[in-house]
Amino acid sequence: MRKSKNSNHPAKGASIKVEPIRTLEDIERIKTMLQGQPRNLCLFTLGINTAYRAGELLSLRIADVIDLRPGAVLDLKQSKNKEYRQTVMNKTVYHAIQNWLQQHPKQNDLNAPLFLSQRKNKSLTVAAVNLLMKSWCYEIGLIGNYGSHSLRKTWGYHQRVTQGQSLTLISRALGHATEADTLRYLGLLPDEVGALYLNMEL
Incomplete structure (x- = not known):
């Protein structure tokens, strides 16, 4: 019996931008x-x-996170510009990390990758994260294009749409040159331009 095709996989050779996960309900699912x-x-x-790229997350070692508590600063080198960027640990992240560390097969090796590959005994690859994201979104019935970048896009999208944070702050966190870049990256440019016409009637 053939498996149904994963609609979140783009056609071979296609260049497609991935999307954020737009609802809190889908995140919880x-x-x-x-x-x-x-x-x-x-x-x-x-x-x-966080606003980290997948490759930056995969660079984490157990030593980087084992002593972090809620409110602590995590400082990672960005893969794109090699500059360090800080994020602050929240309680949700803290509990997820602690839960994983308790079951990590190399929990006593501080130099071990945090996100260990089960097959190669090394860190997961960005390609693997890409496939994981596609499969998770497919499993809950999301239709669209999802991948590793969907993680940080989801952070940025909900900072803007759910929390109402300023584009200036979000752009800075994402390392974008302009706020228009951020709106395009998050898939919000058409929505926010359209709102200019709907929110005011003269």
Whole structure:
């Protein structure tokens, strides 16, 4: 019996921008699905609660996070510009990390990758995270294009739409040159331009 095709996989050779996860309900559905997968739940939770790229998250070692508590600063080198950027640990991320560390197969090796690959005994790759994100979104019935960048796009999207944070702050956190870049990156440019016409009637 053939498996149904994953609609979140773009056609071969296609260049497609991935989307954020736009509803809090869908985020919770993925978290519920990953409850028995502490590594994946930690990866997903850390990804959507920071503005780090997948490659930056995968550079983490146990030593980087083992002593962090809520409110502590995590300082990671950005893969794009090699500059360090800080994020602050929230309680949700703290609990996800602690839950995974308790079950990490190399929990006593401080130099071990935080997100360990089960097959190669090394860190997960960005390609693997890309496939994981596609499969998680597919499993809960999301239609669209999702991948590793969906993690940080989800953070930025909900900072803007759910929390109402300023584009200036979000752009700075994402390392974008302009606020228009951020709106395009998050898929919000058409929405916010359209709102200019709907929100005022002269």
